[in-house]
Amino acid sequence: MNINGIPTRTLRAHPEQRVIDIIDQTRLPHALHWVRLTTLAEAAHAIRAMQVRGAPLIGATAAYGLAIALGTTADDTHLASAAAVLRSTRPTAVNLHWALARMEKVLRTVPPELRCAAAWAEAEAIAEEDVAQNAAIGQHGLKLWNDLIVADGQTLNIMTHCNAGWLATVDWGTALSPVYAAHDAGVPVHVWVSETRPRNQGLLTAWELEQHGVPHTLIADNAAGLLMRSGKVDAVIVGADRIAANGDVANKVGTYLKALACADNGIPFYVAAPRSTLDFACADGADIPIEERDGDEFRLVHGLDQHGQPAALRQLPAGEDVANPAFDVTPNWLVKAIITERGVCPASQAGLLALYPEEAGV
Structure with a gap:
């Protein structure tokens, strides 16, 4: 990009x-x-x-x-x-x-x-x-957006979580590839970008969208539900770190909460990922290992000091007991569809095998 x-x-x-x-x-x-x-x-x-x-x-x-x-x-x-x-x-x-x-x-x-x-x-x-697969994901996702645009010139409001743009891939991205495809095709699109604490990967999403000229607004993670309830979100799309054989999705922690809010508000929740993210040997989300990262990622806030130099600010005492899981698992029934380089399918074993029949029996 x-x-x-x-x-x-x-x-x-x-x-x-x-x-x-x-x-x-x-x-x-x-x-x-x-x-x-x-x-x-x-x-x-x-x-x-x-x-x-x-x-x-x-x-x-x-x-x-x-x-x-x-x-x-x-x-x-x-x-x-x-x-x-x-x-x-x-x-x-x-x-x-x-x-x-x-x-x-x-x-x-x-x-x-x-x-x-x-x-x-x-x-x-x-x-x-990876580049070719992500470009294909963008084109398949673009077709989904066409079903959400009810009038010419209407802005399509998409929400995402974490960073699943080109910074998370070699190029194009997964969840953001359909956004870039829409923008480059002249579709008016705006992205709600959640900050994604504690590593704040949403800041990377905002940075790359700015570089490519895509309109966007950065929001606090906890504002997502309010925006959905207010009718300001047409769809949510995220990437994945692992998708189990049954369609359960592991992604950055906080993804599950957005999927729940989508279900409550009738908003489609999509997951975009290439074949390499699908784990047909993993039966379901319960078998996906969840990484627990260093607690100082939570205890410290990183940014720039008054001189514009990188600095860390302590928001919690060093001995404060914290939990810092990096991912959560969204069950398949909350996922509207999975977008891969081969097309769009239901978040189910049958749906995934329809796109990847060679994986049957893994």
Whole structure:
């Protein structure tokens, strides 16, 4: 998507140097800062510390991180060890595990001395597929918006939660891809962006929408229900970190509450995600691991000080007992439909298998 009118992706690979550049998303929205990853440890830290966020981007970064780790040659032990380091960084986003499993499957068929080149090629393929799949999600989602527009020129009001735009992927985004498709097609669209505490990923959504010229309004998380009740929301769309075989959806904590408010107000609640987010081996949402993150993410508030420098302000004593779950699970019956690169389907096992019949029996 665009930054200052310039088409930009979240990740830049340099195979000849065996490094990648990423946008350090912990510095956004205050500063656009690129970081070069040169080692396995740096790639793992980038994922764990949320310098890269969003399930699809985490998967792509992990794939490149494995390529970085292999060097000029890699036996099976080295390959497995490097993959284990990356796999341990984030438990909930299934794209991470999907990408690493795909990389290992391909690389184990290649002689050790050829694995470096093969790893970079496969990582690039994963990244390019992510871009194409997200663009397709945008076009499928755009067709849904047409059913919500009742008069020419009427503004379509969409609400989202967390960041599922191009910053969460290699490009285009998942939940925001249909928004960008509508905007680029000339459909008047406005986005209600919830702040998404405590990591405030909604600020990243607002930043990227501003860069692309999409009208939007940032709101406190707790304002979402009031806006729905007041008739100011036509639809809610979110991304996902894992979708179980029955259509249950794990996404940023707070998503479930928005889905409940949608149900109470007759507002469609959509989930957008590529194939890599679908976990057909996971029966339902009860089997999805929920990441518990460091309590200081809640105890401290990050921003800029009076001199414009990054700073942290303590809002709770260091010893205050807090819970900081990163995700929640929205049951399938609250989801109007799931939008993937193959089309739109009901949030059910039958619906998902209709799009992905090859996964039957997993």
